[in-house]
Amino acid sequence: MKNKMWTLGFSIVLAGSVMAGSAHDDASDPAYADGWQNYDNGGYGFGAWVMGYWATNGVDRIGIGSATNNGGWYATNNIDTSARSFRIMNADGTSGYIEVLRYLNTDLEAGQNFSFDFDVNWRNGWKGLRVRGEDDSTPIFLIEVGGDDGTFVDNVDGGRTNIGSAHSDDTQYHVVLEQTSAAGGTWTATRTGGITDSDTGTYAGKMSSIQLFSDGVSSDQWSDIYFNNFDVSYTPGFDHYAAWTNQYNLSGADAAMDADPDGDTMKNLLEFSVGRNPTYDEGGYRAPEFLGNSTQGLVYVYTRYNDEVAAAYGLDYSLVLADNLTAAWETNGFVELPPVHLWGDLVTVTNYVPTTDPAAFATLRVESL
Template sequence: MSPVYQQISFDGGSTWSNRLMVNAGANHWVYTNQVPDNAPSATVWFQNTAGDVVDSNNGNNWSTAIRDCDAPVGPSAVVTVPESPNSCDPITIRYYPNEGVLQTATNIKIHIGRNGWADVIDPDPGMTKVGYYWEYTYVTPTNTWQVDMVFNNGAGVWDNNNKNDWHIPVINCGTSTPPATVSINPPSPTGCDPIVITYNPSGRELVGVSQVYIHIGRTVNGVRWRDVILPNPAMTQSGANWTYTYHPVPGTEEISMVFNDGGAIWDNNDDNDWHFAVDGCEELPTGLVITNPAADIAVANGVSSYDMSGVGDGVIGHIVWSNALTGVSGIFPAAASWTVSGIALGVGGNDISVRGTNVMMGGTATNAIDNASDAAYSGGWNNGNNGGTGFGGWVLYNDANAGRFIGAHGWGMWSHEGGNLSEAIRPFSSPLGTGQTFSVRMKNGWLWESGGSVGVALRNSGGATLWEFFFNGGDFYYSRSGGTTDVDWTDAGVDLAFTLTATNAYNLSVTPVGGSERLYSGAVTGEIAQFRAWSYNNGTSDGQNANRDYFVNNLKITSPTPSGADDFSDSVIITRAGDPWTTDSNSDGIPDGWYLRYGFNPYGDSIANIDSDNDGVLNGEEYVADTNPVNEHSMYPNRIEEWTPGDAVLLIQVGPPTTNSRLYDVWVTTNLLNPVWTPRNLNVPGALNGGALWLSVTNQGEGGYYRSGVRLP
């Protein structure tokens, strides 16, 4: 039949294109199709010109999946449309099983959530197979900054991107933002309260690990990474985050942290670490210190006694207290925490002191310390590394067939036969002094019996060896400068403590891990200024060289602290205000109590000549009348409200208001042009209820003009 037409669809049969095919002879018809971009499949059937003769594979058509030329290859992959979501619009997710665990799955579901696996859709939605990939459209909720997903076949087989999951960033979808990699709660720690640390490994080195550990220390007196917690604590997983609660020790100024998987994978914030300031976590006072009140204070007159407390760290016997103002004193047993209740306060400055004796026991001070777990070695053991405190930076050397590393037992070294050497030198900040002790742990494995050697040495600043401790292959015991020891070979480790007892003498403590201590002594000449460790010629081709690795760790320099006894004292002044009703701080004739009653400052300028409530009466006059200076309706009228004449007695009404804390009188004059007012000295207290008062004036002598008034008692 001729000609033959092709009917083809690239979208699963939604649209069809009719194409005239080319006769290639031998009953073959050919047509080259241009495949649209991202077409998932091609479906085809054939017909003649009229369409009355059709070949459709018995109604099934012919179909083939199309793998787009820019589709991902290799392991399973995820592609989104749009590629970089930039709004809350729906996101089309295309999952390519490729050569992954779901490559043969006939049913694929998507396990999907957002913002660190919040709002997970349950149950897992099914995906639609489209050619080589599976597709699902996610309706993006507002305030989404990340879409999280993994895939499964509904029967227990999961593809979680090698434990990394898939996380698609979303921007401009609401106001929510991604969480910080590291955050703390409270955000600005104050005091020594616990701090919850949250680590989000999304997009970082530790994403997908089964356990995260925190390497954490603190800053004391400006020195970071003090008191690192070893071994590193395991964090607790909470969704996509890991948390740990840190309890700051008094004296903590800052906390520093990095994270690891318990092995070689570390997240140290691109060598910047993470640091958070801690405010107000003060060192606990030592000796004899008054902590309440912590400083001089002033109290009101009504406070007639005070409960004083403090610490008496190391104080023995008794503590004596005294109040210089009142002359009262007392004694109580010394205690680390003490309280003296009910110390009587006089009016004025109560200078209260405590005295006691602090006995200082001899102890040990740490002058230098370092450990291979310090954050300084998170990137390996390299020249110039200087972890811990008090030492100089490492100086490292190794031959071609020797090397160094950080291992579970500390700083590690290895060397092969043929005279290869690996050595590490650590300068001291200052030469070892008399009484100081240098400590180190060395841990060796096998020793090659044909020339292998490992050990430690102390040297002068020029590099000359002054003392050493070592084990040579073929020996039975460890050796030291001056001879051998009775310490057998062990691969458990040996703790060494070298104490300089004089400028030219030393004591040596050797304690095998799990064994008993041995003590040695000897002579040494020169200033000790460096530590050296080495592994030499200690390997063969027998495949057992890992068993010959050599480690050193726990470097420390300590010195004794003196003992003795010191007398300690502390004092504080508690100023008790006087009776405010008998005290006139600004000498204006108005007592402090009246100022305080109405909210004025008795220690500032006088307000006697000010009318605070604009009622026409000055504050000083309101004080005399015992009226309210901040209430315009409260004032003494200073006039006769009513009077009743009589043959022998004249009754005059004064007030209201009146008060029983003031005295009321009438004054008389016979001349209003040049008045001379003469009191009748009645001096009658006001009414208890603040009401009006009637004053009786004897009608004797010549007549006159009268007025009322009020005065202080």
């Protein structure tokens, strides 16, 4: 059901911060056909892998392989894609800290979740994955296996916790961080294999990057750790509009879709549809505008979010035309070009409006679905 609809004319502002899109990568991507190397960049939505000194200066410390070879010879919940996973190993027995970093293209936003899988056998040394916050250094979540004691979660609300001390050479974890607000979210670590278990908790901050690591492990094959299926997706059923109003501390009448708390003549729904700040008049940046005439008609350009973000946020954008202000608005009669990437998740859309009629009116309409 359509909840609210507002029309956006030529003079209303379109500007805003970007929202994060989805992301995915796994070891079967063609980028890793020749192995896993520094600055490889498979999948989409992530930056390139950046490998630390001890990851690249040695023999067989990182690579691609099957997690089913991780000493247990069998994986109940095989994390491979096409028999391939990302492998961190210590074949030459270095005492160095082997680490591999990767950034999201944009930080995890409320209503999104980040997930990954890993397979582990022996627990000597320390190995795992650290999620880092917006300042690129402060960890907001850590899961590591080692110390001959079990699996630990740290840097979260409640502090360091041992979530599994029983050993099995057939062990996989599926980990999910769900961003429930701009301030933090919930984590879930589900263990499968020889032992099944699930643990959950909360964390503070927003994910910006990840750090895969192995430190002080033995050179035995079964000391390897395998990762795969890195994914960022939108949380089904999440109320993105409510999260947006909470982010700006709007409540009561000021949080309504038809409210205009900053008095800039742009209703909240329209501010939300382009990621604007509803508490501050941001001027006329990126207003929809006519850019002149062409052989195909008047050139009308507006800015919006890409299809993926618009669908996740329940937003529909359409240019409508009418011969006069009392006539019915129509969604045809003009030529729309494919969207062009502008920045982050924003795109620009160019339309050609015909000049065959003596008068015409155009407006951008945004609807909440």
